[in-house]
Amino acid sequence: MTPDLIYGLTGIAVFAIGLVGALCAQDRLRRVLALKLCSVGAGFVLVVAAWRTPPADPDPVPHALVITGIVVMISATAVALALIRRLQTLEAEDDDG
Amino acid sequence: MTDAATLFDLLLAGSVIALAIASLTVRDMFAAIVLFVIFGLLSALAWVRLSAPDVALAEAAIGTGVTGALLLKTLHHLRYVTGKLGEGQARDLTPIATVPAGVIWANAAFCGMITLGLALAFLGAPQAGPGFDSLVAEAMPASGVDHPVTAVLLNFRAYDTLMEVVVLLAAVIAVWQIERGLSDAPAPALGEVWQGFARLTLPAIVVVGTYLLWKGSEAPGGAFQGGAVLAAVGLLLLLSRIYVPRPAHRGLARWAFVLGTGAFAGVALLVSGGGRVAFEYPAQHAYSLILLIEGLVTISIAVTLAALFHGREPVAAPAPEGRNDT
Amino acid sequence: MMMVDPLILTLFLPLFGAIAAFVLPRAAAWVGLLAVLGTGVAVAALARAVLAEGEVVTQLGGWAPPLGIALRADGLSVAMLAMTAGVGLLVSIGALDALRDLRERQYFWPLWLLLLTGMNGVYLGTDIFNLYVMIEVIALAAVGLTVLSGTKQAVRAGLEYMYASILGALLFLMGVGFVYLQAGRLDFAGLIAVEPSGAMSAALALMVVGLLLKTALFPLHFWLPAAHANATAPASALLSGLVVKAALYIFLRLTTYMPLPDEILVTLIGTLGAGAVLWGGVQALRAERLKLLVAWSTVVQIGLIFIAFARAGQVGLSESWKAAALLILAHGVAKSAMFLAAGRIKDEIGHDRIADLDKSDTRPTLAQFTFALAAISIIGLPPSLGFIGKWTLMEGAMAAGYWHWVAVTMIGTLMSVAYFSRVFAGFLRFDRMRGELAEHKGWALADAAPLTLAIAAISLGLMAAPILSFIELGYPFGAQQ
Numbered sequence: 001m002t003p004d005l006i007y008g009l010t011g012i013a014v015f016a017i018g019l020v021g022a023l024c025a026q027d028r029l030r031r032v033l034a035l036k037l038c039s040v041g042a043g044f045v046l047v048v049a050a051w052r053t054p055p056a057d058p059d060p061v062p063h064a065l066v067i068t069g070i071v072v073m074i075s076a077t078a079v080a081l082a083l084i085r086r087l088q089t090l091e092a093e094d095d096d097g
Numbered sequence: 098m099t100d101a102a103t104l105f106d107l108l109l110a111g112s113v114i115a116l117a118i119a120s121l122t123v124r125d126m127f128a129a130i131v132l133f134v135i136f137g138l139l140s141a142l143a144w145v146r147l148s149a150p151d152v153a154l155a156e157a158a159i160g161t162g163v164t165g166a167l168l169l170k171t172l173h174h175l176r177y178v179t180g181k182l183g184e185g186q187a188r189d190l191t192p193i194a195t196v197p198a199g200v201i202w203a204n205a206a207f208c209g210m211i212t213l214g215l216a217l218a219f220l221g222a223p224q225a226g227p228g229f230d231s232l233v234a235e236a237m238p239a240s241g242v243d244h245p246v247t248a249v250l251l252n253f254r255a256y257d258t259l260m261e262v263v264v265l266l267a268a269v270i271a272v273w274q275i276e277r278g279l280s281d282a283p284a285p286a287l288g289e290v291w292q293g294f295a296r297l298t299l300p301a302i303v304v305v306g307t308y309l310l311w312k313g314s315e316a317p318g319g320a321f322q323g324g325a326v327l328a329a330v331g332l333l334l335l336l337s338r339i340y341v342p343r344p345a346h347r348g349l350a351r352w353a354f355v356l357g358t359g360a361f362a363g364v365a366l367l368v369s370g371g372g373r374v375a376f377e378y379p380a381q382h383a384y385s386l387i388l389l390i391e392g393l394v395t396i397s398i399a400v401t402l403a404a405l406f407h408g409r410e411p412v413a414a415p416a417p418e419g420r421n422d423t
Numbered sequence: 424m425m426m427v428d429p430l431i432l433t434l435f436l437p438l439f440g441a442i443a444a445f446v447l448p449r450a451a452a453w454v455g456l457l458a459v460l461g462t463g464v465a466v467a468a469l470a471r472a473v474l475a476e477g478e479v480v481t482q483l484g485g486w487a488p489p490l491g492i493a494l495r496a497d498g499l500s501v502a503m504l505a506m507t508a509g510v511g512l513l514v515s516i517g518a519l520d521a522l523r524d525l526r527e528r529q530y531f532w533p534l535w536l537l538l539l540t541g542m543n544g545v546y547l548g549t550d551i552f553n554l555y556v557m558i559e560v561i562a563l564a565a566v567g568l569t570v571l572s573g574t575k576q577a578v579r580a581g582l583e584y585m586y587a588s589i590l591g592a593l594l595f596l597m598g599v600g601f602v603y604l605q606a607g608r609l610d611f612a613g614l615i616a617v618e619p620s621g622a623m624s625a626a627l628a629l630m631v632v633g634l635l636l637k638t639a640l641f642p643l644h645f646w647l648p649a650a651h652a653n654a655t656a657p658a659s660a661l662l663s664g665l666v667v668k669a670a671l672y673i674f675l676r677l678t679t680y681m682p683l684p685d686e687i688l689v690t691l692i693g694t695l696g697a698g699a700v701l702w703g704g705v706q707a708l709r710a711e712r713l714k715l716l717v718a719w720s721t722v723v724q725i726g727l728i729f730i731a732f733a734r735a736g737q738v739g740l741s742e743s744w745k746a747a748a749l750l751i752l753a754h755g756v757a758k759s760a761m762f763l764a765a766g767r768i769k770d771e772i773g774h775d776r777i778a779d780l781d782k783s784d785t786r787p788t789l790a791q792f793t794f795a796l797a798a799i800s801i802i803g804l805p806p807s808l809g810f811i812g813k814w815t816l817m818e819g820a821m822a823a824g825y826w827h828w829v830a831v832t833m834i835g836t837l838m839s840v841a842y843f844s845r846v847f848a849g850f851l852r853f854d855r856m857r858g859e860l861a862e863h864k865g866w867a868l869a870d871a872a873p874l875t876l877a878i879a880a881i882s883l884g885l886m887a888a889p890i891l892s893f894i895e896l897g898y899p900f901g902a903q904q
Contacts, residue, residue, distance in 0.1 A: 003106050007143050008219050010110040014117045014140075015597060016212035021121040022590055023208070024201045029126060029171060031586060033133055036164060037117050038593045040140050043156065045219070045600035051147045052225045058148045059228035060245035061490075062603060064254060065552050066152045067246070067321055068261045069596060070160045071398075072559045075268035076589050077164055078405040079563055081171045082272040083570065083582040085178075085408065090575040092178040218601060218625035227607025232490040256483045256492045260544065260556045263438065267537045267560055270445060271567030274530040275578070348446075355442045362438055366431065375431045376484035 011044020137161025158325035241383025324398025331403030342411035357397025432465035441536035455532035478897030489608035497897025517872030538564035562588035580649035594633030601626035637670035641699030651718035656766020664759030693733025699726025704838035713775035735823035750812035757800035760876035780849025796877035
């Protein structure tokens with residue numbers, strides 16, 4: 001059992017858990033969380049794919065891709081959360097008035 | 098030795114999966130976010146095991162730290178607008194629709210099948226298969242930097258990185274647009290958010306900061322990690338109200354958001370000509386240009402992440418529409 | 424000699440425009456218009472280069488793929504770029520007038536220019552990871568535009584759109600991971616040579632599902648109608664006319680380099696398209712609001728494009744993409760005209776309830792005329808570009824003996840006549856109002872843009888032959904081999 005095998009399957013499992021969450025979440029915030037899990041799962045697969053049996057160095061290209069993916073994901077998360085805050089405020093105003 | 102390492106990997110993998118499930122199933126939203134942050138940090142640890150320290154740091158700092166802070170801030174806001182601020186439990190704050198248990202199980206079964214398929218495909222793929230290893234090794238001497246990930250990010254695939262900074266810019270513009278005129282929830286300063294955030298992410302910040310200081314001596318590295326560290330400082334300033342964004346600062350903030358993108362794209366364009374294409378740095382200047390881009394991009398990332406956390410564009414509070422456009 | 428590559432300018436001009444429009448909010452409109460105009464000029468220069476050389480390739484940073492990223496333009500990509508720039512320019516001109524609120528205006532321009540950057544990047548991209556980043560640029564800018572009006576319906580629709588977008592992009596990213604796992608490279612050209620395997624099939628499945636979610640093919644269209652119907656008119660025009668085409672284009676390209684492994688899958692894609700045509704048609708017949716009807720018609724048209732893709736099965740793919748491309752171009756031009764016109768009608772009458780269109784004392788005749796012209800192309804009546812597209816679709820399907828695609832297309836056409844007739848009835852009936860009928864409130868700049876687009880949608884049909892030979896330049900679908 002090598003680390004790439006273990007963590008590769010972990011990544012796929014995390015991706016699938018996020019997928020179930022994204023499809024079934026009953027709460028807006030939870031759905032964002034689930035999507036973030038998916039992105040970590042995809043990150044796992046790329047990091048695993050870059051791994052080479054030591055002492056060989058890993059392939060740096062997938063590492064760069066995952067870093068890019070992380071920054072892209074925080075951007076998307078921030079926008080989704082801003083939408084949630086805005087929507088909840090609009091709905092709360094409606095309930096009051 | 099190998100067995101101990103394998104055992105550690107298995108335990109870590111198990112915890113990561115368990116935390117992922119727990120963060121989606123635990124009823125209290127605050128607990129879910131805490132579990133998610135632990136999940137993120139353990140994932141980062143797993144990536145360290147896979148010899149990807151740069152990625153692990155980016156995930157710990159941005160993917161976990163800043164994301165966690167954003168989630169907590171949003172939770173605070175939601176509790177405020179729904180009048181549930183004082184309640185201990187925070188669940189069903191934003192119910193979309195009740196999903197019947199049958200649908201959930203059907204989806205779970207469906208996703209289980211997908212997982213199985215993906216796992217089989219993964220097992221069938223070549224282990225430590227083909228990659229860019231030799232190409233990168235060949236090109237490294239001409240890249241201008243020593244650190245391979247930096248070379249990929251800012252030279253070989255600089256175009257991707259430019260567009261990633263563009264995504265960040267699009268996000269902050271969209272967030273300002275979405276939240277315009279949104280009233281602020283009362284200061285989360287030193288409240289639950291602050292404490293939760295500080296407890297959970299300060300260790301990560303310290304780790305990242307130390308690593309970057311050490312890293313800085315041997316290679317220019319990690320605009321994104323560096324940006325995240327600076328952003329964390331910004332978050333602390335915002336939370337502790339040492340710095341309160343004012344309408345007058347908007348102009349400056351706009352410039353700070355676009356600084357990295359503008360400089361990156363500008364350099365990429367200016368180096369072209371004379372037989373060179375865009376992004377092709379002249380060999381003797383590659384190092385300094387990359388350093389310049391990294392520095393400016395770091396500033397933009399830090400300011401943008403802090404602004405994404407702050408959310409609203411700072412506007413003069415009850416100004417009449419049409420006057421707050423400066 | 425400082426001769427800048429038009430390929431690079433096509434990408435960088437809108438980017439610099441977005442930056443300038445964001446830091447100079449007061450001048451945003453003029454900066455933005457100038458940037459779109461400049462992009463149009465760059466695309467024209469690129470078109471000349473493609474006409475001369477067939478394909479234009481730039482290896483960014485001087486690094487050859489697979490290590491570096493190359494930008495590539497051929498006939499198809501230039502056609503998409505030109506459609507985007509042309510529609511974009513006219514929508515921009517319309518937006519000068521249509522967006523009266525200062526805040527809407529100040530955010531519209533930077534977001535729209537970032538959207539343009541992202542779309543141009545998609546049409547020039549040759550690297551699947553880069554395409555992932557590009558679709559995220561598009562997604563964030565597009566969501567920002569969706570919620571520009573700030574109403575509750577718009578924000579709710581925008582959030583659904585955001586969820587769908589993120590999920591689609593992540594599925595695509597996971598697919599990229601599997602491609603790397605198997606092939607060790609991410610450039611299009613390198614993917615042709617890769618032997619089929621489990622990992623490649625998984626990658627293809629993930630990426631295709633992600634793209635279908637982004638382009639809203641039935642049954643993954645659930646987010647589209649509300650998002651497109653509730654945005655402000657210029658934003659709707661951009662979202663419906665241009666944005667969904669980006670993911671569609673990636674799908675077309677990707678399936679050339681990673682062919683669908685089985686005939687059944689091609690049929691499945693076509694069947695989903697048929698589902699979209701029928702279900703979207705029923706929903707359009709039932710829609711109560713004009714903009715919602717137009718949004719459902721987008722669902723139908725996307726389905727039609729996928730039927731065009733599948734019209735002659737796997738062996739016909741090397742020709743079928745042309746029918747799909749024609750329909751993409753036709754829909755882009757006509758639908759943006761239609762959304763802008765619908766927005767004008769709503770502005771003038773004050774609402775867009777279809778049942779009450781004829782109960783208003785104002786008659787926005789010019790906008791109604793524009794709407795009708797655009798509908799000619801969407802329905803597919805001669806001589807419009809939409810007609811040529813549908814005709815090419817059916818011709819290919821008949822030649823291959825796939826009569827079921829012909830039947831679905833005919834049914835879809837009849838249904839579109841039916842749902843647009845509901846709107847025309849409202850335009851043409853004058854007996855419901857007693858008293859003076861006011862003509863529309865004078866000519867507006869916002870009327871000129873959709874009218875020009877609608878006329879273009881029809882007259883481009885007369886230029887179908889040169890368009891068809893242009894999109895083949897540079898052998899986008901590998902006819903060379």
